[in-house]
Amino acid sequence: MLGEKGLNLIKTLKRSSDTIPEFDDEGVRKVLEEIKILYEENCEQAANYSTSGDRNIWPLLNFRHAALQRNKRCLLVYLNERLEKIKSLRWEFGPVIPSDIKSSLCEPEIMYFNNYSKSLANYMRSIGDGFGIDLTSDLKPPKTLYVEVRCLKDYGKFEMENGDVVFLKKNSQHYLPRSEIEPLIRQGVLKHLS
Numbered sequence: 001m002l003g004e005k006g007l008n009l010i011k012t013l014k015r016s017s018d019t020i021p022e023f024d025d026e027g028v029r030k031v032l033e034e035i036k037i038l039y040e041e042n043c044e045q046a047a048n049y050s051t052s053g054d055r056n057i058w059p060l061l062n063f064r065h066a067a068l069q070r071n072k073r074c075l076l077v078y079l080n081e082r083l084e085k086i087k088s089l090r091w092e093f094g095p096v097i098p099s100d101i102k103s104s105l106c107e108p109e110i111m112y113f114n115n116y117s118k119s120l121a122n123y124m125r126s127i128g129d130g131f132g133i134d135l136t137s138d139l140k141p142p143k144t145l146y147v148e149v150r151c152l153k154d155y156g157k158f159e160m161e162n163g164d165v166v167f168l169k170k171n172s173q174h175y176l177p178r179s180e181i182e183p184l185i186r187q188g189v190l191k192h193l194s
Contacts, residue, residue, distance in 0.1 A: 002038070002067040005030045006074025013081050020085050023106040031075050038068040086113050090120060091136050131183050147178045149190040158184070 009027045042064050045057050086109055089097060095117045102110065125132040155168035160180050168174070168189065184190045 002034070002064075003070045003074065005034060006071040006078075009078040010074055010081075013078055020082065020089075020101060020104050022104040023082070023109065025106070028075065028078070031071050035068055035071050035075075038064045038071075042068070082109065083112060087116060089113065090117050094136065095121065129183075131186060133182075145178055146175050147181070148173060148175050148193045149181060149185070150193055151189065152191050153189060155184070155189050 005027060009024060009031065012021060012024065012027070042061055045061055048054075049057055049061075086105070089101065090113065093101075097105070097110070097113060105113070120135075124135055127133050151168045151170055151172045151174070154170050158166045158168050160166065160177065166174060166176065168184075173193070174190075181190055185192055
């Protein structure tokens, strides 16, 4: 049946929604072969039409073209879904793919992961007023804008955006705005208490 091979690629991928199945080289190859056969048959019949002028072949040409387009869409969905899962791997596991997952990826997908990881790391270094921000550390948004922190070393005066001054002495605890103290947490001056 036309288009069934492309649909099977997508079904296989959707069945394993929590993991990435091994790249189906054979399935992709079969879909591409079917696309090529449909295209060649349409080209041959279109050439025959130009000599004979028989309009009865138009429905068959349109049907084959629709099947060809469907196969292309199925193939693109398969590849795009795999790439989206690979992106989510970077956010979930960090810059190194676990070996059991890596074995199910093909070489271009591993290269894509590495390039995506480098791009994300470069972007994270470029933001945050020169400090950089690790966007992968907190994948869930904060529940509160203020957090409780403990001072790990004497820091002295810390002036907040609203003009208030807080004295940060070793072992003192404070309830401060998360957005203002993130750099101090990254520097090791403060420790976030749960």
